[in-house]
Amino acid sequence: MYQFNYHRPKTLDEAVKALAGADDPKLLAGGQTLIPTLKQRLAMPSDLVDIGSLTDLRYIKAEGDALTIGAGTKHADVAASADVMTHNPALARLADNIGDPAVRHMGTLGGSIANNDPAADYPGACLGLDAKIHTTKRLIEADEFFTGMFETALEDDEIIKEVTFPHPEKAAYMKFANPASRYAMVGVFVSKGPWGIRVAVTGAGQDGVFRASEMEAALEKNWSPDAVANVKISPDGLNTDMHGSAEYRAHLITVMAKRAVEAAG
Amino acid sequence: MSVVAMTVNGKSVSADVEPRTLLVTYIRDTLGLTGTHIGCDTSQCGACVVHVDGKAVKSCTMLAAQAEGAEVTTVEGLAQDGELHPVQKAFREHHGLQCGYCTPGMIMTAVDLIRRKPDLDEETVREQLEGNICRCTGYHNIVKAILAASNEMR
Numbered sequence: 410m411y412q413f414n415y416h417r418p419k420t421l422d423e424a425v426k427a428l429a430g431a432d433d434p435k436l437l438a439g440g441q442t443l444i445p446t447l448k449q450r451l452a453m454p455s456d457l458v459d460i461g462s463l464t465d466l467r468y469i470k471a472e473g474d475a476l477t478i479g480a481g482t483k484h485a486d487v488a489a490s491a492d493v494m495t496h497n498p499a500l501a502r503l504a505d506n507i508g509d510p511a512v513r514h515m516g517t518l519g520g521s522i523a524n525n526d527p528a529a530d531y532p533g534a535c536l537g538l539d540a541k542i543h544t545t546k547r548l549i550e551a552d553e554f555f556t557g558m559f560e561t562a563l564e565d566d567e568i569i570k571e572v573t574f575p576h577p578e579k580a581a582y583m584k585f586a587n588p589a590s591r592y593a594m595v596g597v598f599v600s601k602g603p604w605g606i607r608v609a610v611t612g613a614g615q616d617g618v619f620r621a622s623e624m625e626a627a628l629e630k631n632w633s634p635d636a637v638a639n640v641k642i643s644p645d646g647l648n649t650d651m652h653g654s655a656e657y658r659a660h661l662i663t664v665m666a667k668r669a670v671e672a673a674g
Numbered sequence: 675m676s677v678v679a680m681t682v683n684g685k686s687v688s689a690d691v692e693p694r695t696l697l698v699t700y701i702r703d704t705l706g707l708t709g710t711h712i713g714c715d716t717s718q719c720g721a722c723v724v725h726v727d728g729k730a731v732k733s734c735t736m737l738a739a740q741a742e743g744a745e746v747t748t749v750e751g752l753a754q755d756g757e758l759h760p761v762q763k764a765f766r767e768h769h770g771l772q773c774g775y776c777t778p779g780m781i782m783t784a785v786d787l788i789r790r791k792p793d794l795d796e797e798t799v800r801e802q803l804e805g806n807i808c809r810c811t812g813y814h815n816i817v818k819a820i821l822a823a824s825n826e827m828r
Contacts, residue, residue, distance in 0.1 A: 514729040
């Protein structure tokens with residue numbers, strides 16, 4: 410790991426100031442992606458601003474027809490929350506399948522979506538559930554938030570505060586995990602709710618998470634596994650790597666979408 | 675350098691370390707508690723699992739500074755008054771180890787697992803060991819030991 414200056418702000422305001430006062434800072438939340446990245450010397454931030462100890466960013470509120478989850482909430486807390494299980498069991502299950510138990514004790518919702526790893530799970534949930542991302546500056550719709558591989562709409566000195574997930578009528582997430590890393594080779598989040606129908610695909614796209622509009626259209630007409638089973642996804646723009654070709658991932662999207670609709674009921 | 679203080683196995687400790695010092699390095703090199711192992715360096719193997727404020731975490735994937743003020747338990751902190759923890763006993767009884775390298779992490783993960791899920795079955799144990807790798811592939815007896823300890827502690 411390269412050297413860096415370490416800051417442990419006591420408030421979100423202090424964190425914003427620390428970001429503004431540094432050359433090339435990085436926010437540290439749970440660190441389950443950032444620390445491994447630093448260890449491999451794949452990043453060299455001048456400063457780390459550790460917001461992991463800001464416990465007032467850790468909460469889950471069920472209010473009205475939505476869940477609002479603080480950005481610092483750990484995956485394990487989302488997975489174990491009775492409120493999440495009641496209103497959005499697909500989200501609880503998704504959180505329960507990120508990484509492994511030790512990772513889930515550290516990793517946070519805000520950290521996951523700010524990093525926007527193309528194989529991360531939470532971006533699929535945000536896009537698939539029409540989530541609203543509240544930051545220190547504004548509200549960003551999930552559709553506007555994820556702008557490319559490891560890229561988001563966040564500005565340099567902007568911090569995610571909380572994410573609102575409207576309750577779905579039906580939802581499910583199916584992931585085909587890489588057998589070694591457990592990251593999604595393909596993950597498909599399907600939902601039906603006040604926003605209509607959404608199918609969000611993670612793990613497959615070169616630009617990160619995306620919506621499969623042809624599948625959404627098919628499900629609009631007929632909400633059933635068979636409706637997506639016949640939708641072929643083009644391999645254009647999908648990842649090819651040592652784990653699988655773009656064609657293989659395209660095929661997996663259809664398979665996972667079918668299973669997700671089945672699971673959503 | 676900056677001073678990082680925490681409680682490790684019930685003892686207050688404090689040391690002046692570089693910000694980039696990992697918790698596992700702090701535990702092993704600064705405190706000399708070498709029961710916690712470093713296996714993979716890529717956050718996958720779980721040999722370095724310790725408890726921070728009662729939760730199992732990978733100490734190679736956390737800065738010592740992030741544990742400032744926390745209560746840390748390592749494998750050395752499990753035995754009480756010379757008596758092995760039930761999970762340690764079960765690993766001995768059921769031969770839950772071959773070379774022993776992954777054992778500290780396996781045991782710390784198991785203690786956390788039994789605390790979170792008192793009613794364990796084999797499938798759950800195997801699923802929950804996802805973040806702990808045994809290069810000897812000796813999972814069978816590890817799973818047996820965890821199930822036995824979970825029964826014992828019920």
